[in-house]
Amino acid sequence: MPGNSKRRGAMRKEGTKKGMVVGSGGQRRRALQGKGPTPPAEMRPGHPAARKAARSATGAGKSGKGGGGGRATAGNRRKPGDGETPETVLGRNPVVECLRAGVPATALHVAIGTTTDERVAEAVHLAADAGISILEVPRHDLDRITGGALHQGLALQVPPYEYAHPDELLEIASESPESGLIVALDGVTDPRNLGAVVRSVSAFGGHGVVVPQRRAAGMTAVAWRTSAGTAARLPVARATNLTRTLREYATAGFMVAGLDAEGSVSLDDFELAADPLVLVIGSEGKGLSRLVKQTCDVTVSIPMAGPVESLNASVAAGVVLAEIARRRRR
Structure with a gap:
C-alpha cells in the first residue's frame, strides 16, 4: 500500500512528514508550552503605550509632591544646559576667538602632526592659561569627533550653556x-544677534536677557564669541512661554515695551525709559509676534532719516538701550 512504512522491506526516509519536523515546536509531550494570551499594550516592556503610561505615572507622582503649582520655583527650575548637548567649535580662527572671549570650554583637541602657526600656538597658550585640557589625538580620531567637517587640526569642546530661570532675572532686577x-x-x-544683544545689554546697565525656548537662537559658542565674554557676567534665561513670562513681569510692576516700526510712541518721546522696563525686540523680518505685541503696554518706533524699513535686531537693541541709558542718567 502506498505510504505504508510498515510493509515488508519499506524504509522511511528522513525529511518526510511523519514525526517531528524542524520548526514545528515538537508534538504531544515534547511540544513547546504556549505563553498564554498577549498582554495589553500598556503592559508590554518597550511598547510606546507602556512608555507613555510610565511617563504619566511619573508625572502624577511629581505633581502630587509639588502641591499642584504650575509655575516653576527654585526647587524645580530647569537644569543647566536645558537638555542641549555639548558643542564643538572647529577651525583655527573660531577656536582662537572663542578662547579670547573666555568661552567656558572643557577640552582643546589638537591633531597630531598639525602644522603649527601663530593661531595654533595662541590657542594652546590660551587653553593652558585657562586650565582647559589639551588633548593630542590622531587626525582620524579628530575626523570622527567632528563628523568629517573641516577642522584644520583644532577643535574646542564647549559644554551646554547654563541658562537662568526668568524668575531669577526678576529678582536681580528688583x-x-x-x-x-x-x-x-x-x-x-x-x-550672532543674540550675542551682540547680550553685549549691548551689559554695556548699558541691563540686568538680563530672556529668550524663548523654541524657535529662537540659544547661547551657542557663536553667541558666546559675539558677546565678547559678557555672557559670563550677564544672565541669560530661557522662557517656556514668552508671553506668559512677560505677563508675570508686568504683574511684578515692570512696563513692557516692544520695538515696532509702526509703534505708538517714538523713541524721542519715550518717557517710560526711566521706569522698571522690559524691552521686547522681534526679528528683523517678522517683527513681534501677535500675542507678544498684544502683551506689550506700549510699542516704540525708532525714527530714521534714511530710506531703511528696519534695522538688524542687535543694532536696534543697541540704539534703544543707548537712549534708555541716556534718559536714566538725566
Whole structure:
C-alpha cells in the first residue's frame, strides 16, 4: 500500500512528514508550552503605550509632591544646559576667538602632526592659561569627533550653556538700586544677534536677557564669541512661554515695551525709559509676534532719516538701550 512504512522491506526516509519536523515546536509531550494570551499594550516592556503610561505615572507622582503649582520655583527650575548637548567649535580662527572671549570650554583637541602657526600656538597658550585640557589625538580620531567637517587640526569642546530661570532675572532686577531693565527677544534665530544683544545689554546697565525656548537662537559658542565674554557676567534665561513670562513681569510692576516700526510712541518721546522696563525686540523680518505685541503696554518706533524699513535686531537693541541709558542718567 502506498505510504505504508510498515510493509515488508519499506524504509522511511528522513525529511518526510511523519514525526517531528524542524520548526514545528515538537508534538504531544515534547511540544513547546504556549505563553498564554498577549498582554495589553500598556503592559508590554518597550511598547510606546507602556512608555507613555510610565511617563504619566511619573508625572502624577511629581505633581502630587509639588502641591499642584504650575509655575516653576527654585526647587524645580530647569537644569543647566536645558537638555542641549555639548558643542564643538572647529577651525583655527573660531577656536582662537572663542578662547579670547573666555568661552567656558572643557577640552582643546589638537591633531597630531598639525602644522603649527601663530593661531595654533595662541590657542594652546590660551587653553593652558585657562586650565582647559589639551588633548593630542590622531587626525582620524579628530575626523570622527567632528563628523568629517573641516577642522584644520583644532577643535574646542564647549559644554551646554547654563541658562537662568526668568524668575531669577526678576529678582536681580528688583533688588538692584537702579530701575530694572530686562531685554526679551522674540523670534531672533541668529546666535550672532543674540550675542551682540547680550553685549549691548551689559554695556548699558541691563540686568538680563530672556529668550524663548523654541524657535529662537540659544547661547551657542557663536553667541558666546559675539558677546565678547559678557555672557559670563550677564544672565541669560530661557522662557517656556514668552508671553506668559512677560505677563508675570508686568504683574511684578515692570512696563513692557516692544520695538515696532509702526509703534505708538517714538523713541524721542519715550518717557517710560526711566521706569522698571522690559524691552521686547522681534526679528528683523517678522517683527513681534501677535500675542507678544498684544502683551506689550506700549510699542516704540525708532525714527530714521534714511530710506531703511528696519534695522538688524542687535543694532536696534543697541540704539534703544543707548537712549534708555541716556534718559536714566538725566
